[in-house]
Amino acid sequence: MIETIREYYQINDYLATSGQPTPEEFKAIALSGYEVIINLATSRSTNALPNEGVLVTDLNLIYVQIDSRTLGEAKVSRCGSIF
Numbered sequence: 001m002i003e004t005i006r007e008y009y010q011i012n013d014y015l016a017t018s019g020q021p022t023p024e025e026f027k028a029i030a031l032s033g034y035e036v037i038i039n040l041a042t043s044r045s046t047n048a049l050p051n052e053g054v055l056v057t058d059l060n061l062i063y064v065q066i067d068s069r070t071l072g073e074a075k076v077s078r079c080g081s082i083f
Contacts, residue, residue, distance in 0.1 A: 001028035020047040023055050030059040038064045 006019035
């Protein structure tokens with residue numbers, strides 16, 4: 001089911017990126033073996049879930065919220081190259 005998440009792209013066996021998952025898709029992410037969700041969107045982003053952090057941590061996933069607006073495009077690109 002994770003392959004049906006909007007703009008899902010698996011980078012390697014440990015890292016993937018996507019658009020905003022639904023609550024059901026977060027469950028699929030957890031069942032697929034991922035351990036951490038890094039959210040670069042803001043709470044005002046299109047389709048943002050107001051309780052996303054709670055949804056994710058209730059699935060025993062680690063949730064990290066990073067406001068990409070404060071990082072700037074160059075730093076976000078460097079973060080991607082690290083993974």
